[in-house]
Amino acid sequence: MRNSVRAVAIAIGLVILSGWFTSVQGKTGSVVVLEGARLIDGSGGPPRENTALVIEGDHIKAIGTAGKMHYPKGARVVDVRGRTIIPALINSHGHLGVVLNTAQSPDAYTRENVQNAVVQYEQYGVTSVLVLGLNRDLVYELRDEQKKGTFPGATIFTAGRGIGVPGAAPPVPAAPDQVYRPTTVDEARAEVREMASHHVDMIKIWVDDVFGRFSKMQPEVYAAVIDEAHKQGVKVAAHVFYLADAKTLVADGIDVLAHSVRDQKVDDELIQAMKSRGVFYVPTLTVDESFYVFAEQPELMANPFFTQAVSPDLLKMFQSPEYRAKCEGDANLAKNKAAHVTAMQNLKILQDAGVKVAFGTDSGAFPARIPGWAEHRELEMMVGSGLTPMEAIVAATRISAALIHADDRGTLEPGKRADLIVLAANPLDDIHNTRQMVAIWHAGREVQPRVPAGKLSAAK
Numbered sequence: 001m002r003n004s005v006r007a008v009a010i011a012i013g014l015v016i017l018s019g020w021f022t023s024v025q026g027k028t029g030s031v032v033v034l035e036g037a038r039l040i041d042g043s044g045g046p047p048r049e050n051t052a053l054v055i056e057g058d059h060i061k062a063i064g065t066a067g068k069m070h071y072p073k074g075a076r077v078v079d080v081r082g083r084t085i086i087p088a089l090i091n092s093h094g095h096l097g098v099v100l101n102t103a104q105s106p107d108a109y110t111r112e113n114v115q116n117a118v119v120q121y122e123q124y125g126v127t128s129v130l131v132l133g134l135n136r137d138l139v140y141e142l143r144d145e146q147k148k149g150t151f152p153g154a155t156i157f158t159a160g161r162g163i164g165v166p167g168a169a170p171p172v173p174a175a176p177d178q179v180y181r182p183t184t185v186d187e188a189r190a191e192v193r194e195m196a197s198h199h200v201d202m203i204k205i206w207v208d209d210v211f212g213r214f215s216k217m218q219p220e221v222y223a224a225v226i227d228e229a230h231k232q233g234v235k236v237a238a239h240v241f242y243l244a245d246a247k248t249l250v251a252d253g254i255d256v257l258a259h260s261v262r263d264q265k266v267d268d269e270l271i272q273a274m275k276s277r278g279v280f281y282v283p284t285l286t287v288d289e290s291f292y293v294f295a296e297q298p299e300l301m302a303n304p305f306f307t308q309a310v311s312p313d314l315l316k317m318f319q320s321p322e323y324r325a326k327c328e329g330d331a332n333l334a335k336n337k338a339a340h341v342t343a344m345q346n347l348k349i350l351q352d353a354g355v356k357v358a359f360g361t362d363s364g365a366f367p368a369r370i371p372g373w374a375e376h377r378e379l380e381m382m383v384g385s386g387l388t389p390m391e392a393i394v395a396a397t398r399i400s401a402a403l404i405h406a407d408d409r410g411t412l413e414p415g416k417r418a419d420l421i422v423l424a425a426n427p428l429d430d431i432h433n434t435r436q437m438v439a440i441w442h443a444g445r446e447v448q449p450r451v452p453a454g455k456l457s458a459a460k
Contacts, residue, residue, distance in 0.1 A: 031056045031072045032446075036081030038426060039063065042397035042411040044390060047428065053085065055418040058444035062414050083438060084426045086393055087412050088127035088419040089375050090400035093237075093258050093282050093360025096131050096139070096156075098172065099367050102317050106175040109136045117364060117371050118153025120309065123450035124372025125421045125434070127442040128155045130360070130404050132237060132258060133162025133204035134170065134178050140198050154442075157404045159237065160195035162204035163188060163225050168214030169206035169239065172365075188221050189228040196232035201404055203229045204258070206239040207249065211332055216245070223252045235405075237282075241339075246270055256280045256403060258360065259287060260343035271353045280403045282360040283347045285381040288340035290368040294318040295327035304451045305435050309373040318368070348386040357387075358403045359396035372450065376435050383431040390428060418444040424453035 032055040039051040041063075052069050054061040062069065071077065096117050097109030121129055131139065139158050145151035164170050166181040182188040192203055205225055207217040222238070229236045230253065237256035238249050242263045249257070250273045260283045261270070274281065294301060298319065301307065307315060317323050327333070351357050359382075363374035375396070382392040401410025409417045420441045425433040435456060437449035 030444075031061070031075040032444075033071050033075050033077045034080045034085065034422065035066045035077055036079060037083040037085045037422065039412060040084060040086045040390070040393060040428070041413060042087040042394060043413075044394045044398070047084070047426075050081075051085070053412065053420075055441065055444050058417060060412060060414055060416050060418050063412065080422055080438075082424075084423045084428075084433075085412065086421050086423065086427065086434070087397040087410060088421055088440065088442065089125050089359070089396045089434075090404065090406075090410060091121070091126050091129040091154075091360055091363065091375055092256075092280075092358045092400040092403045093132050093284055093362055094121070094129040094371065095134055095362065095364035096129075097136065098134050098174070098365055101311055102314050102367055104172050104366065106173050106178070109134075109138065109175065109178060111138065111142070114138070114142060115151070115153060118156065120372050120450065121154035121375075122152070122440065122442055122447055124309070124375065125437055125440050125449070126154055126372060126375050127419045127440070128157065128401075128404065128406065128409060130157040130159065130202060131364075132159045132202065132360075132362075133164075133206075134172065134174055134365075135160055135162075136175065136178055137198075157201040157406070159202040159204040160198060160200040161191075162206070163191060163217075163221075164206045165215060165217045169208050169210060169217070171210055171214065182221060185220055185224040188224050192225055192228040192234075193232060196229070196234050200234060202256070203234050203236045204239070205236060207245055208239055208241045211335055219248060219252075222249065226253045243267070243270065247273065250274055250277060250279055253277070254279060256282060256358075258282050259284045259362070260339075261346050262288065262339035262342045264342065266346045266349055271350065271355060274350075274355050275353070278356065280356045280358045280399070281347075281350055282358045282403075283343060283382065283385075284360050284362045284378070285340065285343055285347065285385070286361045286363070286369060286374045286378050288336045288343060289381070290366060290374075291330060291336045292327045292333060294368060295324040304455055305376070306370075306373055308451050309370050314367055344381065344385040347382065351387055351391060356399055356402070357391075357395045358400045359392075360400070376432075379427075379431050379434055389431045392431060393427065393434075418442075 034053045039048045050066045052066040096114045100108035143156045164179045164181045180191040209216045226236045235255035237258040361374040361378045363369045363371045379392045398410045422439040424436040427433040436453040440447040
């Protein structure tokens, strides 16, 4: 049975890849006008009505008012009246090649699995993803192939292997060449230099003790990592849980807190330090919820938007009584629920205080953190925390683009990449409407959504 499922998955992947190459070859140099939509440009400004957005090649050529612009000769005009256009989503905390079907596995980091994940991200409107650690060196090869246009899916930004702790975080079954675990400051510096030689977009460190189960990263080690990375011109993101650790990391020059502070309410000391140093905050609200949500809210799985994002085996596992019993019996269940509540409260505090809130999910790190689906769930929870739909969209576009230092995307304006989503309904009315995808454009290439708006059920 497993072999037949694998064969089908490979066949599907080949069809997707074949279609991708055909799409790229068929649309090089083409000009497309999306006419008549409402435009939310990602800047945070008010939406514009009845727009015309001109796509030429891989970028946005012009934006104006429909009926009042001169379109390039031969342009294909697409009627999108009644639709809403937003920038494509940018996940500034994801993972690839960690999960193999229903479990984490050191054998998961293969070309096939990475390709399936980045294609899935793209088909859910996530066209850029920062892969925050646990990468094998294959990631550099695939990233370079993407730059040549020979590997499909969401654009890969990478933090290389990342820096963990010997015998501790990250506590996942990773291959030896998937994460560094230095025992000395000198080793840590050398490993930072090795990753920097591959032109990584970020360095990742894990400092958490996972509810006291392991030793934390020693402060002198992460201070050395931050210092060496900055010497190499690379920013550093930290896996964090505790307020005290967040304060120390910010004082030592960390650039990104890659998870929420979840042990207690953030205070003015941290807020002011983050603002003065320009530190980004990635709430990843889906993280703590993922340990129990499918057992407690099975209705979330009762629609194509979810079922098309998971394998039959994974869906069967989530729906099983054994899985529910496992979640209910988790010794950390109460802690995870409390952490989730605290994370949502802290997000609202930091957003209101003017901290740079970006967007990420940790999708791909565990079976229950599902690429594509998790990003839309994250938007919904951000709004549930008290952010406006506009604030959540800006975090997932403009601010996340700034975090990954990609000034060619994140907002819709002339000269930027044509990375955008055409929606059937306005997400400012209801953030669930980001799921109502009519079409996705990635670097000027049209991508069909995994679940088009017309095939969604009424279930949310």
